Amino acid sequence: MKNIDMLLVYPKPGKDSPLQLTPLSILYPGALFESQGMRVAYHDDRFDTEESLIDLIKHSKEIGVSAFTGFQCGEAARILKLAKRLNPEIVTGVGGHHARILPDQVQAEPFVDKVWPLPSYGEYLFPFKPHTEIHFKRTDMQYFTSRGCPFACRFCALRSPWEPKDAGDIDRELRAIHEKAGFDYVSFADPNIAYDRYKDGGGWHTIDSVSRIRQIGKTLRDLKVFWDGNIRSPDLTPEMVESLVYANCTSIEIGCESGNEYFLRNLIKKGHGVEAIKTAAKNIRGSGISMMYSFIANMPGETPAMLRDTMELIDWIVDTDPAARVSIYNYTPYPGSPMFDDAVNGVGGYPKFTPPTTMEGWAQLRLMQTPIYWITGLNFRMDNTKKNFPGEDWKIIEPYVKMAQSKWKSRDVSEFPCEEVERLIERQFEKRRIAAEQEASKEQK
Ligand code: SF4
Numbered sequence: 364m365k366n367i368d369m370l371l372v373y374p375k376p377g378k379d380s381p382l383q384l385t386p387l388s389i390l391y392p393g394a395l396f397e398s399q400g401m402r403v404a405y406h407d408d409r410f411d412t413e414e415s416l417i418d419l420i421k422h423s424k425e426i427g428v429s430a431f432t433g434f435q436c437g438e439a440a441r442i443l444k445l446a447k448r449l450n451p452e453i454v455t456g457v458g459g460h461h462a463r464i465l466p467d468q469v470q471a472e473p474f475v476d477k478v479w480p481l482p483s484y485g486e487y488l489f490p491f492k493p494h495t496e497i498h499f500k501r502t503d504m505q506y507f508t509s510r511g512c513p514f515a516c517r518f519c520a521l522r523s524p525w526e527p528k529d530a531g532d533i534d535r536e537l538r539a540i541h542e543k544a545g546f547d548y549v550s551f552a553d554p555n556i557a558y559d560r561y562k563d564g565g566g567w568h569t570i571d572s573v574s575r576i577r578q579i580g581k582t583l584r585d586l587k588v589f590w591d592g593n594i595r596s597p598d599l600t601p602e603m604v605e606s607l608v609y610a611n612c613t614s615i616e617i618g619c620e621s622g623n624e625y626f627l628r629n630l631i632k633k634g635h636g637v638e639a640i641k642t643a644a645k646n647i648r649g650s651g652i653s654m655m656y657s658f659i660a661n662m663p664g665e666t667p668a669m670l671r672d673t674m675e676l677i678d679w680i681v682d683t684d685p686a687a688r689v690s691i692y693n694y695t696p697y698p699g700s701p702m703f704d705d706a707v708n709g710v711g712g713y714p715k716f717t718p719p720t721t722m723e724g725w726a727q728l729r730l731m732q733t734p735i736y737w738i739t740g741l742n743f744r745m746d747n748t749k750k751n752f753p754g755e756d757w758k759i760i761e762p763y764v765k766m767a768q769s770k771w772k773s774r775d776v777s778e779f780p781c782e783e784v785e786r787l788i789e790r791q792f793e794k795r796r797i798a799a800e801q802e803a804s805k806e807q808k
Pocket residue numbers: 512513514515516519520521522554555595618
């Protein structure tokens with residue numbers, strides 16, 4: 364008997380992600396379907412078994428998967444094909460970022476019956492219920508205090524109006540989850556946690572974002588919960604840093620993108636220049652908050668000289684802010700932004716990009732993790748490298764760290780044994796997974 368109206372599945376988001384964030388992209392839509400009287404079941408492919416997925420598929424009328432462009436698309440496709448094979452009557456659907464930016468392409472897949480193309484479903488509801496508690500308890504807590512980002516960075520597909528959640532609701536919801544799920548750390552997934560203007564039925568409003576962070580922080584201090592989030596460089600004023608420290612923030616990320624003034628202001632239209640990044644670094648240093656400085660290399664229009672400016676700025680950052688963590692991602696042309704069109708059209712000498720036409724095709728794109736990504740990571744993400752290679756295992760990665768350091772110094776970022784490093788890290792994850800399983804089975808005995 365098909366006694367489940369809607370089965371919502373969160374496919375694995377990557378091969379080796381150390382973070383296991385709360386699968387909000389199925390929990391909010393689930394709350395919406397439940398509010399419409401549907402019987403909803405949830406499957407998180409990072410934790411739940413294939414046997415349980417098969418059983419749920421056999422008993423479901425409809426299945427929906429959430430997919431972000433990239434690896435997760437391939438997993439989503441695999442699960443929907445499995446569903447059609449096991450239960451040919453089942454209605455299949457895709458939601459999430461990928462369905463939003465490429466609805467027609469997703470709809471054209473032979474194993475997809477429908478697409479949910481809106482940016483959000485049910486996000487005004489509270490998805491924490493006794494039967495969803497497990498999805499909060501076993502994951503790294505993730506939560507939103509606001510939605511959207513109104514800026515117009517040319518490489519970004521996230522832009523949408525900023526919508527803050529009511530501070531009273533944030534307080535009530537965080538306390539309710541904390542009481543049952545007992546977390547001590549939360550990652551705020553807001554793209555831009557400290558924006559200050561929004562529009563509702565009553566028109567435009569401007570808020571004091573420093574006070575808002577303090578207000579949210581009061582809840583977090585009461586609960587003894589620490590957190591990380593994303594902010595724009597110009598918002599990191601001394602007052603904001605003070606407020607973040609008060610609010611128990613321990614880690615914050617800024618999208619720097621480039622160290623070249625012209626590139627930042629004119630080509631990607633970041634809305635600020637290099638000075639804003641430097642001021643943010645000076646304001647945050649010594650505060651106790653570790654800042655993650657995120658850069659992107661090899662975008663259409665970027666010259667080797669501009670990339671060298673980025674590397675110079677990074678050297679300045681790590682000298683100025685000793686708690687800095689830095690990543691350079693290689694640009695990947697994801698649709699939904701003007702820069703994607705530049706990549707397709709080969710603007711500025713960019714090798715013309717031919718976009719994949721299927722979900723599985725998007726899953727195979729691995730453009731982000733290139734020599735510059737690993738060279739920067741092994742230089743400036745010691746936090747991750749030390750976590751991945753603790754104690755005696757350090758010897759395994761040490762030669763690659765030394766190679767990365769020497770390459771960074773000589774500004775030689777064209778080649779690196781990326782696949783070897785990826786394999787080593789995968790092996791470390793596997794080792795950790797086996798150790799955790801052995802530990803769990805010991806506890807059971
Ligand atoms: S890159 Fe960041 S600041 Fe720019 S539009 Fe996207 S979310 Fe907003």
